[in-house]
Amino acid sequence: MMKGHLEASLQEDLDEIRQKVVEMGGLAEGAVGSSIRAVLGRDRHLAYAVILRDRYIDEVEKQLDRLCLRFLVRHQPAAGLLRFAYTSIRINLELERVGDYAEAIAREALRLSQIETPLPLDRLQQIADLAEPMLHDAIQSFIDQDAELASKIIETDEAVDLVRDKLIKDFTRDFREGQLPFEALYPLIMVIRRLERVSDQARNISLETLYLCTGEIAKHPRSGALQVLFVDERSSCRSLMAEYIGNSLSEPGFAFSSAGLEPLPIGRATAGFMASKGFDITRAVPRAVTSVENLDHQDVIVLLAPEARRAFPRRPRKAVLLEWPLEDPSLVQGTEVEVRTAYEKAYTFIEGQIRDLVSAIRDTGRP
Numbered sequence: 153m154m155k156g157h158l159e160a161s162l163q164e165d166l167d168e169i170r171q172k173v174v175e176m177g178g179l180a181e182g183a184v185g186s187s188i189r190a191v192l193g194r195d196r197h198l199a200y201a202v203i204l205r206d207r208y209i210d211e212v213e214k215q216l217d218r219l220c221l222r223f224l225v226r227h228q229p230a231a232g233l234l235r236f237a238y239t240s241i242r243i244n245l246e247l248e249r250v251g252d253y254a255e256a257i258a259r260e261a262l263r264l265s266q267i268e269t270p271l272p273l274d275r276l277q278q279i280a281d282l283a284e285p286m287l288h289d290a291i292q293s294f295i296d297q298d299a300e301l302a303s304k305i306i307e308t309d310e311a312v313d314l315v316r317d318k319l320i321k322d323f324t325r326d327f328r329e330g331q332l333p334f335e336a337l338y339p340l341i342m343v344i345r346r347l348e349r350v351s352d353q354a355r356n357i358s359l360e361t362l363y364l365c366t367g368e369i370a371k372h373p374r375s376g377a378l379q380v381l382f383v384d385e386r387s388s389c390r391s392l393m394a395e396y397i398g399n400s401l402s403e404p405g406f407a408f409s410s411a412g413l414e415p416l417p418i419g420r421a422t423a424g425f426m427a428s429k430g431f432d433i434t435r436a437v438p439r440a441v442t443s444v445e446n447l448d449h450q451d452v453i454v455l456l457a458p459e460a461r462r463a464f465p466r467r468p469r470k471a472v473l474l475e476w477p478l479e480d481p482s483l484v485q486g487t488e489v490e491v492r493t494a495y496e497k498a499y500t501f502i503e504g505q506i507r508d509l510v511s512a513i514r515d516t517g518r519p
Contacts, residue, residue, distance in 0.1 A: 165223050166233075169240050170295065172216045173247075177291035179209045180247040183254035184287060184350055188280045190261040191343055192273050199265070202258035209251035216244045239364040243294055246353045246360070250287065253346045253353070260339040260346075267336050275322065279315045279344060282308065283351040290354035290361070299365035302358035312351040319344050321435045327417070338415070341437055377407040378513065379449060381471075383463060384456040387412025387438035389422045389482040391456055394502045396431045403510050411441045413463055419482050425495040452509070456502075476505050 183202055190199040220241045224234075264271065286305055293301040323340050326332035332340075380398060382391035391410035398408030415438035426433045441447070441463040450471045455461060456478050464473065478501060481494035 162233075165219070165226065166236070169216070169219050169223060169237070172212065172219055173240060173243060173291075174295060176209070176212045176216055176244060176247045177295075179205075179212060180250040180254070181284075181287055181291065183209065183251050184257075184284060184347075187254040187257035187261065188276070188284070188347075190258055191264060191276060194261070194265040194273075196262060196265050199258040199261040203255050206251050206255040209248060213244055213248040213251075217241065220244070235364050239294070239360045242360045243357050246356050247291075250350055250353050253349050257343050257346045260342050263339045264336060267333060269333055269336075271332070271336055271340075272323075272326070273340075275319060276340070276343060276347075279312060279319060279347045282312045282315060283347045283354070286312070286351050286354035287357075290357040293358055294361045294364070297361065297365055299362055302361040302365070305358040306355050306362075309351055309355045312348055316344055316348040317435065320437050324417075324435070324437060334417075341439075342443060345439075345443065377405055378451045380406060380408045380452045380454065380509070381444065381447075381450045382408070382410045382454045382456055383412065383441060383460040384410075384480070385413050385459050386416040386480075387440070388416045388418045389480055390478055390498060390502070392418065392422070392433060392436055392438060393426065393499060394454070394456065394506065396426065396433060396436075397499070397503050398506050400431070401506065401510065406510060408506075409444070411439050411444050413441060413460060415440050421491060421495070422482050425481075425492070425499075429499065454505075454509075474509075476502075478502070 183205060186198055187202045189195065190202060220237050223237050264273070286308055289301055290305050292298070293305065320341055323332060323337060323344075327334065327337045382394040382398075384391040387410055391412060395408050395410035398406065418433060418436060418438065423433055444450075452472045452474065453464070455464075455473070455475045457480070458475075458477055478498055479494065481491070481498045484491050484494040486494075
């Protein structure tokens, strides 16, 4: 009888966790759908509702976390049951992040609703039609423990990245041609990036499901790379140059990115100079430090302007903070030769510093 009671208690706790995951998934999925409708319909009331309802997602996240911890303490599971508890905790975190992205999309919907001119919002449906089903199927793959479905979702992630790049390129082109107001460009790009992040979370959920089903950990190709973030004022010249130079070195184990305090469009002089170096940066979109995903997970943060210190009033706990103060060549006034010289000086300085950084890290045995 004791054995039967323990088995019944175990099954009851498993069912409770599974049901709470279903509830959490439904809230996150509903928040994403509502935030997209708020953007497409410029619906301020719906946007506010998404923002306010995020507190419920946070509360369910805490409840599910407590259930999983109680399960671990009460049953001390092993093998498959331990994987189930661990995977539930991980998926809970992924779904909570989805809720955060939905809230962020809703806030961009509020900004877009204040713009009176017509906007090509219908284009966003392209990425929404990929991200939403991915999230739904990812949650279902965990509930059903369907490894085959999880694998298909992971393969879909590349399609979302392609649509993301195309949409950002199209909106940036429209802005440069005067067909899209500047105040709409940033919110639209943020919506695109947040939806792409929703698809990333769906992929992560699917990876966790594969671990649950097979016991094998599937890693994303870029996982484990040392993250280096360059920061300046505008993210349209120095930090962007550094990102492209760093990634062009094709150093295995390193991933370079850029951000700024107040992003501005890329100037013609910067685009022209980088083109002369073999880089096409016309598709690049300067981004704000506040929009950098997982900022706390950066390993190295390089400040290319003294003003960039404002983004880090306190020294990051985990990241190494470096300062490479450098004059912004896009602000240099003078002859064509003088401007070119300023760009060459900046380029040479950045390339040399990055090579020294990579060499120093490799000498210490990482990565």
